[in-house]
Amino acid sequence: MANQENENKEYTGGKFQRTVLQVAEAQALLKPYAKLLATEEVPLNASSGRILACAVQAPHPFPAFDRSAMDGYAVIAADLSEADDHSPVWLEVADVIPCGAVASRAVTSGTAARIMTGAQLPEGADTVVMLEATESRTREGIQYVGIRKPAAPGQHITPRGLELSTGDPVLPEGRIIGPGDIAVLAALGVAEVPVRRRPKVAVFATGSELLEVDEPLVPGRIRNSNSPMLEALIREAGGEPVMLGAIVDDLELARSKVQMALESCDLVITTGGVSVGDYDIMGDLIRERSGEMLFNKIAMRPGSVTSAAVRGGTILLALSGNPGACFVGFQLFARPVIGMMQGTDQPELPEWTAHLGADYTRTNSFTRYVRARLEIREGRLFAHPATVDESSVTVTIKDSDALIVIPPDSEPFRAGDMVQVLKLPGELRG
16 A cells, blocks of 8 residues: 555655556546536526436427328318328318407317418318329319318317426436527526536736736736637536636735635635646645645646646646646546536546557656547548647647546557547537
8 A cells, every 4th residue: 555655656856756547546536626506497498408407308298289291171080081192071160260369169970170381170070181192173162172082180280288298307406508408498487597607717827927918918927728728618618607816926915815715705716826836826736725725736648737626616727728638637636526516427538549640759757638630531530639739839739629538557549439529519520
């Protein structure tokens, strides 16, 4: 056991001693603090993308009545038993039923009702003959319809409760509401939808070198690209970003600003300042004894310095300042937390398998998460690794819809090999 503990330690001197955890271990440490948020009701037209707080059951059958699936005539099937091409059956048209109307009288033997698609079937009728299979005539002011073929009972009728019976499960708790769900909820009369509250997620960037997006470049400084990226990622995950700007490399200032965010938000994310440099203040803040440090080293590339602590029951997640590492760290740790707070039924990224689209020969002692572009070709899924996948690289993020998982100390992978991928949110673009 002692040897195993030693293998999990990385000694970099003094305060920077770190215990290395696997990704799954770090995710498990975050889970108890990803508290389920309260339920609220939102209008149906504002529910898209929200997470359902409780299961929905059908309050009534759907359809709620037997309805015609065709424009035609509602008749009694037994009246047509003798119909043929040489001897049509003629029935008196006793009613006309538009969609949305109810018949004024029942259909009886020898009569028919003109009916439109979607209209409620009149009492007495048990089949519908489509308009194209009929002919008509008028005698002494009375309209008749002629039918030359028999029809089976139930023909061209959508029966009551075909899709749902009263009490049938419709949508499960934890489902992300999409357009099809909204259509069903609307059909069932659910005007107010119970959803989980969106978590408020505070975002800080740290570093005296950061410029705002609208500032001109100056020597030695860079624009803050991580904060806008995190804002978009938080919205995509269902959270409400609270953008709190950049913090210069000042520990006291960082401590006070982060504390205010911890008291008013459900999750606090910082980017930058978690390495081992003299100005990496978030690493110092995470290690302070005012709260519980969950982890400060992950066996992953990029983003091994990703760290987390708990202050007053609220998670403080410190991501790398390198854009590629920040992006990967968010997907592996922040996204599941935001999802669990809303009760989603799948907080983690889905795992797929794919054929590798190109050789990948880079090896590492840690698991590597390689940004990749997915492509479906000849019915097979391919994952093309980014040509430049350094943690500091920004541009390849835009072309990534998956992360290829490269196990530690693995042999070089060749094009065509099967690999595990984590599917990022969104449609396939390749």
